[in-house]
Amino acid sequence: MTPALDIENLSVHFAHQHGAIAAVREASLTVxxxxxxxxxxxxxxxxxxxxxxxxxxxxxxxxxAGSVRFEGxxxxxxxxxxxxxxxxxxxxxxxxxxxxxxxxxLKIGIQLxxxxxxxxxxxxxxxxxxxxxxxxxVRVPEARxxxxxxxxELSGGMRQRVMIAMSLLCEPKLxxxxxxxxxxxxxxxxxxxxxxxxxxxxxxxxxxxxxHDLGLxxxxxxxxxxxxxxxxxxxxxxxxxxERAVHPYTAELLKCVPDLRRPRLERMPSLxxxxxxxxSAEVGCAFAPRCPLAGERCLSERPLLRHIGGAAHQAxxxxxx
Amino acid sequence: MSTVYRLRTNTGAxxxxxxxxxLIAVALAGPWFNPNNIESLDWAHVAAYPSLTGAHWFxxxxxxxxxxxxxxxxxxxxxxxxxxxxxxxxxxGIAYGAVxxxxxxxxxxxxxxxxxxxxxxxxxxxxxxxxxxFGRSQYLLFLAIGAIGWLTMARIVRGQTxxxxxxxxxxxxxxxxxxxxxxxxxxxxxxxLGPVIVYATLTIPQIxxxxxxxxxxxxxxxxxxxSLGTLIAEGAGEMEAAPWxxxxxxxxxxxxxxxxxxxxxxxxxxxxxxxxAAT
Amino acid sequence: xxxxxxxxNLVVHFGAFPxxxxxxxxxxxxxxxxxxxxxxxxxxxxxxxxxxxIPATSGSIFVGGDDLLSCRSAELRxxxxxxxxxxxxxxxxxxxxxxxxxxxxxxxxxxxxxxSAPLRAARVAEMLxxxxxxxxxxxxxxxxxxxxxxxxxxxxxxxxxxxKLLVCDEPVSSLDVSIQGQIVNLLAxxxxxxxxxxxxxxxxxxxxxHLSHRVLVIYRGKLVETADCDExxxxxxxxxxxxxxxxxxxxxRVPAATPIAAVDETPxxxxxxxxxxxxxxxxxxxxxxRQIVPPLDEVGLRHAATCHRWREVVYSWRHEARNxxxx
Numbered sequence: 027m028t029p030a031l032d033i034e035n036l037s038v039h040f041a042h043q044h045g046a047i048a049a050v051r052e053a054s055l056t057v058x059x060x061x062x063x064x065x066x067x068x069x070x071x072x073x074x075x076x077x078x079x080x081x082x083x084x085x086x087x088x089x090x091a092g093s094v095r096f097e098g099x100x101x102x103x104x105x106x107x108x109x110x111x112x113x114x115x116x117x118x119x120x121x122x123x124x125x126x127x128x129x130x131x132l133k134i135g136i137q138l139x140x141x142x143x144x145x146x147x148x149x150x151x152x153x154x155x156x157x158x159x160x161x162x163x164v165r166v167p168e169a170r171x172x173x174x175x176x177x178x179e180l181s182g183g184m185r186q187r188v189m190i191a192m193s194l195l196c197e198p199k200l201x202x203x204x205x206x207x208x209x210x211x212x213x214x215x216x217x218x219x220x221x222x223x224x225x226x227x228x229x230x231x232x233x234x235x236x237x238h239d240l241g242l243x244x245x246x247x248x249x250x251x252x253x254x255x256x257x258x259x260x261x262x263x264x265x266x267x268x269e270r271a272v273h274p275y276t277a278e279l280l281k282c283v284p285d286l287r288r289p290r291l292e293r294m295p296s297l298x299x300x301x302x303x304x305x306s307a308e309v310g311c312a313f314a315p316r317c318p319l320a321g322e323r324c325l326s327e328r329p330l331l332r333h334i335g336g337a338a339h340q341a342x343x344x345x346x347x
Numbered sequence: 348m349s350t351v352y353r354l355r356t357n358t359g360a361x362x363x364x365x366x367x368x369x370l371i372a373v374a375l376a377g378p379w380f381n382p383n384n385i386e387s388l389d390w391a392h393v394a395a396y397p398s399l400t401g402a403h404w405f406x407x408x409x410x411x412x413x414x415x416x417x418x419x420x421x422x423x424x425x426x427x428x429x430x431x432x433x434x435x436x437x438x439x440g441i442a443y444g445a446v447x448x449x450x451x452x453x454x455x456x457x458x459x460x461x462x463x464x465x466x467x468x469x470x471x472x473x474x475x476x477x478x479x480x481f482g483r484s485q486y487l488l489f490l491a492i493g494a495i496g497w498l499t500m501a502r503i504v505r506g507q508t509x510x511x512x513x514x515x516x517x518x519x520x521x522x523x524x525x526x527x528x529x530x531x532x533x534x535x536x537x538x539x540l541g542p543v544i545v546y547a548t549l550t551i552p553q554i555x556x557x558x559x560x561x562x563x564x565x566x567x568x569x570x571x572x573x574s575l576g577t578l579i580a581e582g583a584g585e586m587e588a589a590p591w592x593x594x595x596x597x598x599x600x601x602x603x604x605x606x607x608x609x610x611x612x613x614x615x616x617x618x619x620x621x622x623x624a625a626t
Numbered sequence: 627x628x629x630x631x632x633x634x635n636l637v638v639h640f641g642a643f644p645x646x647x648x649x650x651x652x653x654x655x656x657x658x659x660x661x662x663x664x665x666x667x668x669x670x671x672x673x674x675x676x677x678x679x680i681p682a683t684s685g686s687i688f689v690g691g692d693d694l695l696s697c698r699s700a701e702l703r704x705x706x707x708x709x710x711x712x713x714x715x716x717x718x719x720x721x722x723x724x725x726x727x728x729x730x731x732x733x734x735x736x737x738x739x740x741x742s743a744p745l746r747a748a749r750v751a752e753m754l755x756x757x758x759x760x761x762x763x764x765x766x767x768x769x770x771x772x773x774x775x776x777x778x779x780x781x782x783x784x785x786x787x788x789x790k791l792l793v794c795d796e797p798v799s800s801l802d803v804s805i806q807g808q809i810v811n812l813l814a815x816x817x818x819x820x821x822x823x824x825x826x827x828x829x830x831x832x833x834x835x836h837l838s839h840r841v842l843v844i845y846r847g848k849l850v851e852t853a854d855c856d857e858x859x860x861x862x863x864x865x866x867x868x869x870x871x872x873x874x875x876x877x878x879r880v881p882a883a884t885p886i887a888a889v890d891e892t893p894x895x896x897x898x899x900x901x902x903x904x905x906x907x908x909x910x911x912x913x914x915x916r917q918i919v920p921p922l923d924e925v926g927l928r929h930a931a932t933c934h935r936w937r938e939v940v941y942s943w944r945h946e947a948r949n950x951x952x953x
Binding site for chain 2 (some may be wrong): 674677679703704706707709710711713714715718719720721722723724732733736737780783784
C-alpha cells in the first residue's frame with residue numbers, strides 16, 4: 027500500500043550570518059493511510075520545520091533537500107501552483123495559533139466556503155451548506171450564527187474548531203496538526219483532541235500530530251516519532267514508546283509527563299540542560315551532553331537509526347535501554 | 348541576525364552608502380586639494396567651461412568664482428543644515444512623542460492637538476516671518492527647519508511608544524518599581540531607535556531639499572556663502588549660457604538625495620526584517 | 627500569625643465587564659497559593675490588580691497590615707521591592723535592548739541606590755549563578771537565550787531584591803514540558819531558601835499540585851473552590867474543578883467523553899447573572915443552580931466551594947476514583 031506520506035532523508039538548512047544552520051538533519055518517516063503519527067520533541071528539535079518543508083511553507087532563506095512523497099508523488103520543490111493542487115485539499119495543516127491562519131476581515135462562512143469553491147468547483151450556495159455541516163461536525167454550537175461572525179468574535183477554542191472544520195472540508199488524506207492545543211485551556215484541549223479522534227475514525231484520514239507534550243500525543247497516536255536536534259531518534263508504536271522506550275531521551279521525556287494519580291514527588295521531573303541549538307556542529311550523539319547513560323563513544327560517534335526490539339521499533343542510540 | 352548584517356547583504360544600500368561617504372569626504376577634504384577659494388574672483392576666466400586640465404575643474408560662474416570650491420562649500424552647508432536640523436527634530440521629537448505616548452489619556456490628547464495646530468501653520472510664512480524679525484542668518488535657518496521637522500518625528504515616536512507601552516517588559520519595569528522617567532528613558536526610548544533612525548535617514552533628503560528651496564527663494568544662505576540650493580538658483584538663471592552652473596550642483600544634490608533614500612530604505616528593510624525574525 | 631497578604635472582597639471591572647468578582651483570600655509567609663482557572667477566568671487580572679498594575683474597582687489588599695490600594699504612587703513604588711512578579715512570556719518580559727546584567731541590576735539601582743557598582747555587579751553575578759546561569763552571561767541580550775533561560779533571568783530579576791511576595795503568572799506555560807520541571811524546582815528552591823510567599827497562577831494542574839500548599843480555583847472571575855492542595859486533588863467539591871482534573875491528558879488511557887459540553891467559551895457570553903455561572907456546563911445542575919447563586923460553603927477542614935450540590939459532587943468523585951483504582 028502506498029504510504030500517505032513518505033519523508034526520506036529530509037534536511038532543512040537556513041542561511042545565517044555564520045554559514046548555514048541545520049534545522050532538520052536527514053529525517054525519514056512514513057505515515058500510512060488512516061494512521062495517526064505523533065511527532066514529539068522540544069522546541070528546536072526540527073519537528074515543525076520538517077512539516078513546514080512538507081507543506082512548502084518554509085520561510086525565505088531556507089533550503090530543503092531530500093524527498094517528500096505524498097501518496098507516491100514527489101512534492102518537495104514543486105512550484106506553488108502545482109503544490110496547491112494537493113495543499114489545502116488533500117494535504118492540510120492546522121497551527122498553534124488559529125488567529126494567524128484566518129483572515130481577520132472575512133466572515134467565517136465565506137472563508138470556509140471559499141476553500142470548497144476554489145478546490146472542488148462547488149457553487150457558493152452549496153459550499154455554504156457544506157460549511158455549515160462542517161462546523162456542526164466539529165461541534166461548533168449555533169453553527170449557523172457562526173458563519174456570519176468574524177474570527178475575532180470567537181474564542182481560541184472555537185477558532186481552532188473552525189480551522190479543523192476548514193482543513194477537513196475537502197476530505198484530506200492527511201492532516202498535519204502542529205501544536206493544535208498548546209494555546210488552549212485544558213478542558214478545551216481535551217475537547218479538541220476528542221474531535222480529532224472522532225474525525226479520524228469517521229473519515230479515515232491520516233493525522234500527524236506535532237507536540238512537545240508526549241502525554242498529549244500518546245492519547246491519539248498509533249505511532250510516535252521522537253525528534254531531537256533535527257534528527258529522528260526513536261520511532262515505534264505508541265504502546266512500545268510508553269512501555270519499552272529504548273532511547274534515553276524518550277525515557278527522560280516520559281518521566282516528565284505529569285500523572286495526577288501518582289503521589290506528589292519531591293522534585294518535579296525535568297530534563298536537565300538545554301536543547302542543542304541548530305547552529306552547533308554535530309559531533310557524536312546530540313543528546314550525549316544531557317544523557318545520564320552517555321559513554322565515550324556517544325561523544326565521538328553519531329549513532330545511526332537502527333532496529334532495536336522489533337521490526338517497527340527504531341532508535342538511534344549506542345546504549346539503548 | 349543583526350541589522351548591520353542585513354544591511355550589508357543589500358548591495359544597493361552598501362553602494363549608495365559608500366557614495367555618500369565619498370561625497371562627504373570630498374566635501375570636507377576637498378578644499379585642501381584646490382588652490383581656489385569660494386570668494387576669489389578670477390577675471391581671466393569668467394563663466395569658464397569645466398576642464399580637468401585647467402585651473403577650474405568645474406568651471407567658474409559669472410563673477411569668475413571657482414565652481415568646484417563653491418559646490419563643495421554648498422555640500423558642506425547643506426549637510427550641516429541637514430545634520431543640525433535633524434538633531435533638533437530628533438531630540439525634541441523623541442522627548443515630546445515618548446512623553447505623550449507613555450502618559451497617554453488626556454495628556455496625550457492635549458499634546459497631540461498642539462502638534463496639529465503647529466503643523467497647520469503655513470511653513471513658508473513661518474520662515475519668512477522669522478527672517479523678517481531676526482534678519483537672515485544660518486542659525487535661524489537651522490532652527491526654523493528643525494522646529495518644523497520635529498512635528499512629524501513626534502507623531503511617529505508617539506505611535507511607536509503606544510505600541511511599546513503594551514509590551515510585557517514595560518509592565519515588568521512598572522512591577523519592579525521603576526519611576527515613569529526611568530521607564531521612558533531606559534525602556535521606551537532605546538526600543539524606539541530602529542524606526543526613528545530610519546525615519547531620520549529618510550527626512551535628511553527632505554531637509555536638504557527644503558533648505559535648497561528656501562535658499563532658492565532667497566531666504567536661506569547669504570552670499571558669498573553658498574548652499575546647493577543657492578548654487579542651483581544661480582545656475583538656473585544662467586542655464587542657457589553656462590549650463591554647468593546648474594548641472595554640477597544639481598547633479599551633486601540629486602546623487603546625494605537618491606543615495607540617502609536608498610540607504611534609508613535599506614535600513615528600514617534591515618530593521619523590519621530583524622523585528623519579524625524576532626517574533 | 628498575621629497573613630502576609632490579605633485580599634478582601636476584591637472586584638475588578640473592565641468597563642461594564644466584571645473580570646474579578648468579590649475575591650477574598652489570605653497568603654502567609656513562605657506559603658504558596660496556587661490559582662487555577664482558564665483563559666478569561668480573570669486569574670491574570672486578579673494577579674495584576676493585587677500588584678496594582680491595573681486599578682481595582684473595590685475591595686482591599688492588605689500587605690503586612692496596610693492597604694495597598696490606598697498607597698500613593700511614590701509610596702507604592704517603594705513598596706514594590708517586596709512585591710515582585712514573574713511573567714508568562716519570558717522573552718517578551720525582558721527589554722530586548724537591555725543586556726541581562728543591566729536588567730538584573732535595575733531593581734537594585736531603583737531600590738538600593740546606595741549600593742556601589744562593584745557590589746551591585748557581585749549581587750547580579752551571584753543571582754545569575756543562583757538561577758543556574760553563568761555570571762559570564764551578564765553581557766548578553768535576551769534574544770540570545772532559550773525560553774527556559776529567559777525565564778530563569780525573569781526569576782532572577784524578581785528575586786534579586788528578596789521580595790516578601792512573588793506573583794508568578796503562568797511562568798511555565800510557554801515552555802516545553804521537559805523544561806517546566808527545571809523552572810518549577812528552581813522556584814520551589816528559592817522559596818524555601820528565602821521564605822518568600824508565592825501566588826502561583828497556572829492552568830496546568832500538574833504544576834499547581836507540585837508547588838502549592840493551598841489552591842484557589844477561579845471561574846469567570848469568581849472563586850469557586852479553595853482547599854489545601856492534597857485535599858483538592860483527592861476530593862474536588864466543585865464540578866468545575868472536577869472537569870479541570872478530568873481534562874489533564876493521560877497517556878495511559880483514552881479519555882472518556884469530554885467533561886465539559888461544547889458551549890460558547892467566551893466569557894462575555896456568560897452574561898446571565900441568575901444562578902451559578904457554571905450551571906450551563908454542569909452535569910449536576912438542577913433548577914436551583916440556575917436560579918440561586920451558590921454561596922461559598924464550608925465543605926471540610928479549610929475547604930470551601932460554591933456549589934449547591936457539593937455533597938453529591940464529592941461523593942461521585944470518590945466513588946469513581948475507587949472504581950478506577952480497583953480496575
